[in-house]
Amino acid sequence: MRVLVIEDDRETAQFLLKALKESGHAADTAGDGETGLSMARDGAYDVLVIDRMLPKREGLSIIETLRAEGMRTPVLVLSALGSVDDRVKGLRAGGDDYLTKPFAFSELLARIEALGRRAEPETQITRYIVGDLILDRLSHKVTRGGETITLQAREFRLLEYLMRHAGQVVTRTMLLEHVWDYHFDPQTNVIDVHISRLRSKIDKEFPRPLLHTVRGAGYVVRDGDA
């Protein structure tokens, strides 16, 4: 995946550049809003990571300009501001996701990968298959190895989100945001308990685990080792 990071803090930019390359992505950085805007226009990037406060041109203004020009490249907004309404402003300007500084790189990476994947149309897919686990979005049925697994509504949505991002790490915050629509910090790791309940339903009786915990990052549904 080709990622453009528009960030004026050199150290953060270099750290992201290095970490993204180590994670197998191609990355460029721009140190101010104007350079960032012209690089975003010219280069074919899969995901743009844009800081809100930039010299020469504000982050949200870059997004608005690009969107006005018809560019649909997914944008992840980075910001030191962190409350609910800043997030709303970021998304309203045309951003696709919003992450508050300071953030864990694993969180950023998971979100970038989820955004890059989103470029592909998702809506027509009616069933997700990982190994012998099948989730049918139309009939709301989940089977593993032909056996029907009964899930509660929330468990179904949790598994659906994990399977949509099969092979990608999904963080706890991403699950809270997409499965519960909560953009706040639930303090205790409530998500872990929900995951372990889901795991007891889909993995417990089967020799090959599909739902893996990625330490310090989140969870991934994958056929194979974590």
Added chain:
Amino acid sequence: MRSARWPNVKDLLDSQPARVALWALAVLAPATALFAVLIGWQVDQMLSVRTLDSLRDELQTFRAEFDRGGPTALSIAVARRSATSSSAAFYSLDLPDTALSTGNLKGIYPQVGEQGLVFEMMSVATGRMHAVAAVAVPVPGGGRLLVVRDIEDQVAFARNLRRLAFGGVAGLGGIALALGWTGHRRYARRVAVMTATSRSIMAGDLTRRIPRDGTGDELDHLAQSLNAMLGRIEDLMQALREVSDNIAHDLKTPLTRLRNRAEAALRDDRGSTHRDGLERTIEEADGLIQTFNALLLIARLEAGAVDQTRTSCDLASLVADVAELYHPVADEAGLMLELQAPASATLAVNRQLIGQAVANLIDNAVKYSAGIPTAAPAGIVVSVVMQSDGAVAISVADRGPGIALEDRERAAKRFVRLEQSRSRPGTGLGLSLVAAVARLHGGAMRLDDNEPGLKVTLVLPQQMGAGLSASSVRSER
């Protein structure tokens, strides 16, 4: 304080009461003067016209004498009148070529005619110039009769009246000036006290208050509300100081742990220890970030610096959702999580903030009632109640240790973790965040005894005003 004996003109003009007095003077003085001039003129006019009229009447009677007995009768009448008249009436009958000319007035004053005239002449009695009114008519067959009336007394009266009026204006002006000056002094003194107080407050003495004089006037009201404001500022400063102390304490501990872990990992250079040490360092840092985020959010809520737009939201289902989120956690802790809610309870709120507040309350309830041996079935009751006034009360009741009555007020302050909870995980910001969310929604947070345990109630009124109440935490037994 300025205690100059004499008015400093600039100060006086800057002072509100003096300005009012001067304005009043500026408007009233010309009006009064005009009034006095008008009255004087009117009196003059009246006197001279009346006098001239009566002179004409008198001439009429002389005319009757003349008609009856000719010049001789006229001459006798004039002579008689001249002899008997008061010192104020003078006559002069001039009949040339006869011996009938008579009168008690020397001189013929040719300027006087039939229209009459008011002028001054030397008074024989006083030796001063007196104002007189005179009318002269020709006598048929040649000759002239002049009648003069001394009107000095009337004119003097009018003059006095005028003098009195002007004197009054001057006196009025003096009084206005004196009042303005006194008012100015009085206000200046009180304002100077306020200024001095505010200076010493600016210099750092927040305990100072503006003395009140109990008169109940505007300045007294101003002093009262300034004092109330100062009280609020002092409370806030006090809270800020406590928060800073608590921040220093509560953040230093995890920072020290963080540093120690990194150091320990460095000292032992086996790869697995490195990894373990770093992972725990990251966990510790995450905890710190979480604390800072909560702090920032509370600060922004209290400053009202968050999006005030609210969306209509069913609180019953919002609370049910959050309860569902925590259900497995409560389950694992061996706690029943019971929900009592109506079918719906719709109110315009900030969904994320209310969600966060309810999550904090349930989180606290689980944290504090886990592992407590009780006779009663250990359970958490989350309830949503639609009050008759349209307000919605969300409460979370647990069977934990509860909070002693005397600690309840303190419990909602930032970083305050009552002694028995110091050892438990958490930022110490949970309840203060709930209180801040309540305040932002114009509501309040209440801590009650659940006998045993704690019941926290978040009351959200229907009409959402800006939460201005000084304290949104109330304790009830």
